[in-house]
Amino acid sequence: MSKNIIEVCGLVKKFESIIAVNKAGFNVEEGEIFGFLGPNGAGKSTTIKLLCTILKQNEGSVHINGYNTLSQPHRVRESVGIIFQDPSLDNNLTVVENLYFHAKLYHVPGRLIKERIEEALELVDMSERGNSLVRTLSGGMKRRVEIARGMLHAPRLLFLDEPTIGLDPQTRKQVWEYIGELRTKKGMTMFLTTHYMEEAEICSRIAIMDQGRIIALDTPGNLKRMVGGDVVTIKTGNPSGIKSQLDVNPGLQCEIIDNETIRIILSDSGKSIPTLFEKFGDEIREIDVKKTTLEDVFIKLTGRKIREEEGNAHRDRTKNFMKMRKEA
Amino acid sequence: MTGVSDSLVIATREVIRGLREKSRLFGSIARPVVWLFLLGTGLRGSFGGVAGVDYIHYIFPGILVMNILFASIMAGTSIIWDREFGFLKEILVAPVSRISIAVGKTLGGSIMSTIQGLIVLVFYPFIGIRLSIAQLTLTLCCMFLISFCITALGILIAVRMRSFEGFGVMNNFVVMPMFFLSGAMYPINHVPVWIKILTRVNPVYYCVDLVRPVMLGLTPDNSIWANLGFLGVFATIVLGIAVFLFRLEGS
Numbered sequence: 001m002s003k004n005i006i007e008v009c010g011l012v013k014k015f016e017s018i019i020a021v022n023k024a025g026f027n028v029e030e031g032e033i034f035g036f037l038g039p040n041g042a043g044k045s046t047t048i049k050l051l052c053t054i055l056k057q058n059e060g061s062v063h064i065n066g067y068n069t070l071s072q073p074h075r076v077r078e079s080v081g082i083i084f085q086d087p088s089l090d091n092n093l094t095v096v097e098n099l100y101f102h103a104k105l106y107h108v109p110g111r112l113i114k115e116r117i118e119e120a121l122e123l124v125d126m127s128e129r130g131n132s133l134v135r136t137l138s139g140g141m142k143r144r145v146e147i148a149r150g151m152l153h154a155p156r157l158l159f160l161d162e163p164t165i166g167l168d169p170q171t172r173k174q175v176w177e178y179i180g181e182l183r184t185k186k187g188m189t190m191f192l193t194t195h196y197m198e199e200a201e202i203c204s205r206i207a208i209m210d211q212g213r214i215i216a217l218d219t220p221g222n223l224k225r226m227v228g229g230d231v232v233t234i235k236t237g238n239p240s241g242i243k244s245q246l247d248v249n250p251g252l253q254c255e256i257i258d259n260e261t262i263r264i265i266l267s268d269s270g271k272s273i274p275t276l277f278e279k280f281g282d283e284i285r286e287i288d289v290k291k292t293t294l295e296d297v298f299i300k301l302t303g304r305k306i307r308e309e310e311g312n313a314h315r316d317r318t319k320n321f322m323k324m325r326k327e328a
Numbered sequence: 329m330t331g332v333s334d335s336l337v338i339a340t341r342e343v344i345r346g347l348r349e350k351s352r353l354f355g356s357i358a359r360p361v362v363w364l365f366l367l368g369t370g371l372r373g374s375f376g377g378v379a380g381v382d383y384i385h386y387i388f389p390g391i392l393v394m395n396i397l398f399a400s401i402m403a404g405t406s407i408i409w410d411r412e413f414g415f416l417k418e419i420l421v422a423p424v425s426r427i428s429i430a431v432g433k434t435l436g437g438s439i440m441s442t443i444q445g446l447i448v449l450v451f452y453p454f455i456g457i458r459l460s461i462a463q464l465t466l467t468l469c470c471m472f473l474i475s476f477c478i479t480a481l482g483i484l485i486a487v488r489m490r491s492f493e494g495f496g497v498m499n500n501f502v503v504m505p506m507f508f509l510s511g512a513m514y515p516i517n518h519v520p521v522w523i524k525i526l527t528r529v530n531p532v533y534y535c536v537d538l539v540r541p542v543m544l545g546l547t548p549d550n551s552i553w554a555n556l557g558f559l560g561v562f563a564t565i566v567l568g569i570a571v572f573l574f575r576l577e578g579s
Binding site: 049052053054055056074075077078082084086087088089090091092093097101102104105106107 | 338
């Protein structure tokens with residue numbers, strides 16, 4: 001069995017009367033991409049902050065690389081890299097200055113710094129912009145610099161809190177490519193949070209979080225199997241004929257919708273559809289496949305959609321901002 | 329040892345940033361010029377001289393301290409900007425002790441405000457003050473010490489602040505009174521007792537009392553050692569509290 005790089009037990013974090021994280025417990029093995037999925041406000045970012053020692057929990061324990069986050073925060077910080085949800089670069093320094101500063105604070109030996117910075121910038125295709133002031137970069141570029149920065153001290157574990165939030169789809173794709181590359185080249189374990197369902201698919205395992213609780217934890221495949229499977233709808237002249245033949249297979253759900261439509265639930269539609277065609281190819285007029293997504297899993301578990309809350313969350317943030325200004 | 333080098337790294341960042349903001353650096357020249365030449369020249373008409381020196385000469389060290397005071401408070405409170413723009417998180421999650429962060433921030437800020445003080449200091453020949461090399465060196469040392477104390481205070485003020493809006497209030501209720509009660513513009517011999525008491529707990533008073541005698545050869549209210557002692561203790565306590573508050577962060 002491989003080693004656990006993160007061990008979380010009975011984690012509780014309260015903000016006054018609000019319980020942001022409620023008895024969360026999980027382990028992450030070395031080499032995994034571990035995803036935290038859930039709507040905004042579910043407690044994902046709070047959990048990450050607890051894990052990387054920015055916040056202190058009220059109850060429970062966290063061990064990172066074997067170090068306790070409360071009693072050995074220094075050791076924890078040394079061994080992890082963090083890419084924050086909000087930008088955290090110094091806008092008035094150049095890209096290289098930001099990276100140099102980071103390398104120094106993480107005690108990267110002086111002779112390695114230059115080389116590491118070059119390598120990191122190359123990985124995110126930012127070598128050309130090394131001497132630009134950060135404030136002149138686009139949002140996507142800043143993100144790339146932050147990814148480069150996260151790997152400078154060669155951490156074994158990288159935290160990514162909503163790494164693609166606020167980026168356009170093309171840049172998002174790019175960012176994932178860089179992250180993937182980082183993992184294959186450096187063999188880092190990754191712990192990420194996201195509320196983009198598609199993005200969670202790359203994870204080895206996913207914890208679904210809602211209202212501070214972890215409500216499911218498994219591989220994306222297993223999570224989707226909880227829902228049942230992909231929904232295949234076939235238009236045919238002979239629904240009852242097909243159904244009677246399919247009913248022979250135990251455990252296969254199929255149902256006649258009307259006199260020309262039949263719906264089948266398949267756990268692995270990609271493999272089963274060719275078989276369907278082999279058997280009933282002549283009779284199938286139309287076929288529609290709806291693949292199970294993690295969104296379906298979330299809906300099944302909570303009865304709500306994840307994305308519904310996205311707009312609200314944005315409004316809340318604006319509201320909070322206004323409130324902050326007023327209070328000050 | 330890593331603690332010291334961590335502080336130096338953090339200080340270096342402050343200096344690089346500071347030197348890059350040329351407009352702010354040289355913008356700081358306007359205030360002392362206005363105070364010195366407009367206010368100073370006006371008041372000289374009524375005061376004539378103080379303690380046997382020309383009024384303009386008398387307030388020059390005070391104006392110098394004023395510029396350092398404002399620059400240092402700004403430098404200390406830049407921690408609010410760091411928080412606002414997220415950079416503070418980058419520093420707080422680094423494997424660096426909170427003491428190194430506070431000391432580094434203070435050190436960098438005080439280097440920058442010493443430089444802003446220098447921008448005022450270069451005027452001394454033009455208003456007819458003469459300084460020996462020894463005086464000049466001592467003045468510079470005092471300027472740095474003053475910068476360090478006040479920047480530390482700025483950090484303490486800023487460490488729990490979450491937005492910049494409170495800054496204006498703080499500026500009017502803390503910084504300006506500190507300046508007025510420092511003896512920078514007038515000697516505080518002939519003032520009511522309650523002002524005298526306030527003065528005695530005001531670090532800026534000790535700053536002025538330290539640097540003015542050095543520059544003008546006057547007798548200080550307190551001995552040099554008393555002034556140095558007060559400022560040293562003040563900086564230590566203030567930084568200590570700031571570090572303590574830093575440590576509380578997140579719990």
